[in-house]
Amino acid sequence: MNAAQAAAATAAADLAAERAGVTIRELHGLDEMHEACRVLDRIWRPDPGNPLITPELLRVFAHSGSYVVGVGRGGRMIGFCLGFLASAGLHSHIAGVDDSVRGRSVGFAVKQHQRAWALARSITTVTWTFDPLISRNAYFNLAKLGAAPSEYLADFYGAMRDEVNAGTETDRLMVRWELTGEHAVGSAAGTPHIVTVDGAGARTVVGLDAKPDGSPVVGRQDGDTVLVRIPAEAEELRRTDPPLAREWRYALREVLGGLMAEGHTVTGFTRDGWYVIDRHQESQA
Template identity: 90%
Template sequence: MSGTPTAAATAAAELTAQRAGVTLRELHGLDEMHEACRVLDRIWRPDPGNPLITPELLRVFAHSGSYVVGVDRGGRMVGFCLGFLASAGLHSHIAGVDDSVRGRNVGFAVKQHQRAWALARDITTVTWTFDPLISRNAYFNLTKLGAEPSEYLADFYGAMRDEVNAGTETDRLLVRWELTGEHAAGSAEGIPRTVTADVADPRTVVALDAKPDGRPAVGRRDGDTVLVRIPAEAEELRRTDPPLAREWRYALREVLGGLMAEGHTVTGFTRDGWYVIDRRQESQA
C-alpha cells in the first residue's frame, strides 16, 4: 500500500498540513456547517441577504459524499473547501482561508488533502475556476499545482454582491488537475511546473502587455510562443482605478479568451506575470 499513488498522496498531504501548522477534517454536523459559513463570510464579506452558501446545503453535500472540509489551527476553523461530484470527477467550487493564516501555504495544504481524498475514491481529475486576472492565483494554480486551463468563461457568475467580487465582471478560467499526472505528482513533492517567457526570442510574440501608463496594449498572436501579461496587483487596481481594472478585464477576455477559443493551450504562468502559450508544443502533440 505504501507504494500506491493514493498512499503517496496521503503522505504528502499530511506532511504539507504539518508544515503549514493546520489540521484538515471532513465536516458532518450542522454546527460545523454554520462555523464553515462564518469562515466564508469572514473571507468574502457577502451581502447578508445573499450568502455564498447555506449550512443546510453544506450538510446535504456532506451527507451525499461530497468534499466538505474544514481547516483548523489552534482549535479554530480558519479555512474551508467545498467540492462536489461532477462529470469530470470532482469540481472544487469554493476554497478559502482567512487572513490569520495567509502566507503559510495553507491553500497548498488544502489542495494536497483534496488530491489524496479524491484518489482514495478513484477520482483522478479535479476541476475548479479562478479569476484569470489575479496573478497570485494564476501562479498558484498553474505553476505550484500544475493544473491546466481548459476554458475561458466570460462573466461566469454574473454580478456578485460580496466585497471581493463586487463591481467587476466575473470572468473565470476553468482548470483541470490530473491527479495522477506528472505535474500533480511533482506538485506534491514541491516541484513546480515552470515555464519561461523570453520576450527577446524572435519566435515569441507579445499578445498583451502593459503600456508605460499602465493601460493594456494588445499586440500580435502569430508567434511560436505567445505571451499574455496581467497586472501584478489587479485587486488593488479594482480599488484604486476601477475603469482601468475593467479595461484590463476586457483586454484579457479578448486576448486570452480569444486564443483559447481558437484551440490554443496555455502551457504555464511565469512568476513575473505572463501566461505562456507554446504553439510549438501544440504542433508536436
C-alpha cells in the first residue's frame, strides 16, 4: 500500500458519497453517539432492555481510534457504521441506513469511506459478517464490493431480540475485503465482481436448489463447481412462513457451510441468487 493508493481510495469515497447525496464523517461527541444509537434503534428495533450498543461504549471506541462514523442527509443522521481494530486489520461490526435511503447506494458510499479510512492508516484488510440467506446482502458484499467469504459461522450470535433477527438462528458468513486487491480496486472504480451460472464450466453441479413449491432440495457436490441457491426474499419468508425459512437455514448450513468447512472457495454470488463454489483443488489432487 502506498500514498497514491490511499489518495485514489479517498477520491473514490468522495465521489461515491457525492453520488449518494450524503456526507460521511467520524463521530466524537457523546451527543453524536446518542444520535447514532437512535439511528440503530430505528433500523433494528431492538428490545428496549437489550440495546445493540450504548453511547458510552461508542465513545470509547471512537476515542481509542476505531472507525465510528455517521451518515448525514438533509441535516439529519440517517446511517451509522462501527468498525474496531482486530487481528486481521479492521472488523466492521455494524452498519445500517434508514429505509428512506435504501437503494440509493448509501451503503456503497459508506464502504468506500471505510476503505479509504483504513488505507490512510495502512490497514489493508477489513472483515465483517452478514446473513448468508439474504440475497441482496450477498450480492452487495461479494459482487459490488468484491469481498471474499472466509468462514461459515453457525448461529454465531445465538438468539437475538431485535425485530430484524428475532425468531431465526443467526448463521453468518465471515468475509475478508482485501482493500488493495483486484476486486476491491475494481469496486472503487465502479466495476463489480460479476460471476454467472453460464460461465461456471462444464463440470458444474447444483448443490442446493428450490423445489417447485419453494422448499430447498439438496443436490450433488461432486463437480468442479458447485452452485448453491438461496431464496430471493428470505426476510419476507421469515414473516410469512417461518418453518420454511428454517428449512432454508438448515439446508444452507449443511451445503454451503459444509463445503466451506472442507476448504472449498466461494468465488462469487450471481445476480439471480446463486453462490458459486470452486472445488477444483480437490478434484485435481
